[in-house]
Amino acid sequence: MTDAASKHVELPEPPRAEIRPSTRSAHGLTWDDGYAWIRAANWRDVLRDPSQLPGDIRALLEAENAYAAAMLAPTADLQKELVREMRARLKEDDSEPLQADGPYAYYSRYRPSGQHRIYCRQPREGGDEIVLIDGDARAKGLAFFHLASAAHSFDHTKFAWSADDLGSEILTIRVRDIGRGQDLADRVANATDDIVWTRDSKAFLYVEQDEDHRPFRVMLHRLGTPQGDDVEVFAEPDPAWFIGVEATRLRCSALIVVHGHDGSETRVVDLDAPTGAPTLVAPRRSGLFYDVMDHGDCFYIRTNANARDFRIVVAPREAPGEENWRDVVPHRDGRFIADATLFRHHLVVLTREDSRPRLEVHDLKTGAAHDIAFEGETYALDFETVYEFDTTLLRFSYSSMNRPAETYDYDCATRVRTLVKQQMTPPGFDPAAYVVRLLFARADDGERVPVSLLMRRDSGLDGSAPLLLTGYGAYGYSFEASFATNRLSLVDRGFVYAIAHVRGGTDKGWGWYEDGKLAKKPNTFTDFIAVARHLIGEGYTSKGRIVAHGGSAGGLLMGAIANTAPDLFAGIIADVPFVDALSTILDETLPLTPPEWLEWGDPIRDRTAFDVIRSYSPNDNVRAQAYPAILALAGLTDPRVTYWEPAKWVARLRATMTGGGPILLVTAMEAGHGGRPGRFDRLEEVARNFAFAIACVSGGLAWSKAS
Secondary structure, eight states: OOGGGGOOOOOOOOOOOOOOOOEEEETTEEEEOTTGGGSOTTHHHHHHOGGGSOHHHHHHHHHHHHHHHHHHGGGHHHHHHHHHHHHHTSOTTOBOOOEEETTEEEEEEOOTTOOSOEEEEEETTOOOOEEEEEHHHHHTTOSOOEEEEEEEOTTSSEEEEEEESSSSOOEEEEEEETTTTEEEEEEEEEEEEEEEEOTTSSEEEEEEEOTTSOEEEEEEEETTSOGGGOEEEEEOOOTTOEEEEEEOTTOSEEEEEEEETTEEEEEEEETTSTTSOOEESSOOOTTOOEEEEEOSSEEEEEEOTTOTTOEEEEEETTSOSGGGOEEEEOOOTTOEEEEEEEOSSEEEEEEEETTEEEEEEEETTTOOEEEEOOOSSSOEEEEOOOOOSSOSEEEEEEEETTEEEEEEEEETTTOOEEEEEEOOOOTTOOGGGEEEEEEEEEOTTSOEEEEEEEEETTOOSSSOSOEEEEEOOOTTOOOOOOOOGGGHHHHTTTOEEEEEOOBTBSTTOHHHHHTTSGGGTHHHHHHHHHHHHHHHHTTSOOTTOEEEEEETHHHHHHHHHHHHOGGGEEEEEEESOOOOHHHHHHOTTSTTHHHHHHHHOOTTTOHHHHHHHHHHOGGGSOOSSEEOEEEEEEETTOSSSOTHHHHHHHHHHHHHOOEEOOEEEEEETTOBTTBOOSHHHHHHHHHHHHHHHHHHHHOOSOOTTOO
């Protein structure tokens, strides 16, 4: 730590939120919720206009921000040093490899010192660049700007793009005439980031959000007409389900995907006649998930029907129901089929076993299959964009925790792999100076929990190293062991960086997800604690030298482990944490509550679900004990984890804890779930978090007065 980070400063008193009597009741029980007032009665208005936040709530959040700034002030020089380091590892003029589509090649890039992407194209065979959308120019003068998505029309004459200027994920779609270099008058508001052009390039499909922020219907917008004239293509009335629309590589059709935490359903839209009735592939039923890939006269489908870890089937276009599904890639227990992508002659499948990913290439004519080989104990693989259907080229990216990302074009026929982009190697970076390991920790019930780990090769296993332990464990999302340059600022200061692949994700397959949801949700928390204890036992760190980090549903994990094992941790970073879980899931007027019942349980109608959620909901289990230092982060316009969840949690912690701390709350008053969107602005947030982590394990800050 720098000298500036260790100077003695007089510590301010933390804010004390007023307790205003309020109670909640369910299943014959009543409990106090004295901080319920922090949730603004007009929260929907605040999402669209942050200036509408009531004055007393704004005063509290601003006081919290001022307190956190004062407490972190001794780390100011360290934060600047971290930003300089992290920025030096970025390629200022970074760009994507060109991706061909017909006569053109499309890509995005950054300008030096630019915060936002610039979308471009050039002739396929080379030539002058045309800028389609300049994110920096569009962001000028705005407190918040996020360029969310973009899609060129099939005839290459128009470019549609969506943006968020509040952080509330309420997007507006605009269209640019490429040839004239002018914006059209079209404005489509209250949209998500889905955009699919029709075959004639005169209209596009999009998804509209309702007043509760739920994507609920697919609409068709014809260029040159007002949004009020848009035509409904499909609507989903059940608030427990979300809806999306996506293009297929074949481009004859679009897929309307209705999905929730208990299943999915797909309808096919003819892009030559988009207002016609969509064709249902297979009706939804509890527990059935499937993804559809269009191959013209048939559909290839990734599904868990009679296959816990998924299989790939094929079905005729005229009769695509389950009764006609025929295996192409059969199910094998323990090999989770995480994703698949389809071309005219090949199907490529991304699988995962014991958290290790693999790519399998299947020849659709011969049925032969082969793997693409990769090095390393643990690494990350991802499919990259390919526009064209009639090609043998697959594009994918590969990285590991000590190997910068490499993007390849792989010829599925010749098996030739061509490097098309290599992430800039950070100055002075030597992969051989670092060790990457895949470990397994034994959970309380005997399960083996994977742990991906990065450390310097010269680090000893004597327990002296500080360790940052991160995890997520929800919604079936896997936590990839990919390369991230920012982590080097911790690891080069002696930290061990570890990812706990806890239950609730699909890191070990679909069963791993099911064992971390609903009534089995507590497995996520006990897995994380088991990983911490395993790393202590193996000498990677020691008790009280771990800083835990998790965001969103991973923030729920942070709140749970803070209550149940506070002595293991020197600090906890809870990023937009879902910590008022019981109150949120009991409130069906909140936009995301009905869909969440399928992930966590319905505590309104199910007493057992109520008891389980109440047993771990962080805000409801704060107790009179010492807590580690906690940095809680929120976004005022966050529609996913609302700002009042971490604010209420922090207030209750301060009022209840008997020692430890400090408890800090930072609310981004002009941002949402993802924080600030500019690539360099984001570095300042990471630097603040890392400086907090370093302070927690260094003993350099006099935090004893805080509570």
